[in-house]
Amino acid sequence: MPSERPGLEQAGELKIGQVGIANLRVREWNVPALVAEMRERVERAPKLFQRAAVVVDIGSLSRCPSAGEMRELLDGLRDAGVHPVALGFGTTDTEKLSIELGLPLLAKFRAQYESREAAPASAAQPEPAQPAAPAAPAQPAPAKASAAAMLVHPLRSGQQHYAQGRDLTVCAGVSAGAEVIADGSIHVYGALRGRALAGAQGDEGARIFCREFHAELVAIAGQYKVLEDLPEGVRGRPAQVWLENGKLHVAEMP
Template sequence: MQKSSKLPIEIKISTVVAISAILHSADPLAIDAALKQMTGGVSDFFEDEFAVIDVGAIAEGAPAIDWRALVDLLKKYRLNAVAVRGATPAMADAIRARGLSLDDGSSGAKPRADDAPASAPAAVATPVAAATPVPAAVTAVVSPGAMIIDTPVRAGQRIYARGCDLIITAAVNNGAEVIADGSIHIYAPLNGRALAGASGNAEARIFALSMQPELVSIAGVYRTFDDGFPPEMARQPAQIRLVGDRIDILSLSPASRA
């Protein structure tokens, strides 16, 4: 019998999209209440996303953090903690003991063997600058300033345009998610989730010829539409922008701008 020439394991560079859980309190009860309010009780709001716990805002003056309780609490809301950002050196051993990596916020979480320590109510979820490969069913063209998608983005698919705008000429269906570090331009219906300014660009915007999203986000500020998109702009050309800490929806129809 001919032996396989393949090694039992291959190591390749791969990046993933994660959620950044930015703590402004170490109190589990406060965090639980904030997440309950944020998700509206929707059990699959986060859909088992990876999470980076950012304690930079409270690390210096916070009491001892119960990492086990915190990890378990996030898992309750289907957030899988994989790393901690903004930790002090004194926190490092306790973080490693929970199986978490330390992230300095530059290019991802460092291996635990050589870790070096490195920001609403209780917790705010934002995407971090990481990338998910485009699914095989999606055709993508990357130009210097944009990623261009010419095929529908279907339920369960996620597209991430790292470091550029995202242009989509077909529908983004319910259950699909499109993410860009820049702006998102959809020349078709937007029915799924759209997250622009994923690396923190508050000037990014979301445009669609037919706006009916499940969720939108600009620079980590979310707005969901559990009660439906505003009826006067539903399925009409519109743009989403960030004004201060508020998500604004503006019509793009000629009549509304006359």
């Protein structure tokens, strides 16, 4: 059973990036809780997370941990079964910390922090008002691709395909141990047994569709579920995956 602390959110929010690397965004500096949560994830899905590379993102914290505090967390994560390989880019203090620890800064996170912190207030453009989210539809409509979809043939174990800036269509199945990634939606005209990561650049409107659902992991815009978290009723059935109000949904298609 997942560990819970009454009245508090989980100390770390784990998301899957576009190349399959895990990003541990530290929301609360609580080393025992972070390590316990990671150990639980590894125990529940060892094929996915055992010895997985993890980027530790401390940009949400009000203060930068000291090198000694950070080493305690890194050692705990290694003991839990994963390998911290980098820090997520944040502030100059984070950069100094990464140098002291001998860890790189992952460039993927640089742009999102710089655009948030460096832009002058006078240059900021007001964001358009977002319409209220409608009630959960029985059959969500697929997101529209911004370019012609990439077509690929069956993927064998160990293979990976990434559709940058477009949807991805697999003409047959995705084998266990294979991975399909798309900035748009993913359509699998066969059995989905490996990993499928849609909306890799943050498109929350992306969808995943397949004719036979056995996925090891599915993710949209970084929000993910592993096979153990998914309802029994969709396994082996035609299914769709979508994100709504920050939560990932999986449902059988008629």
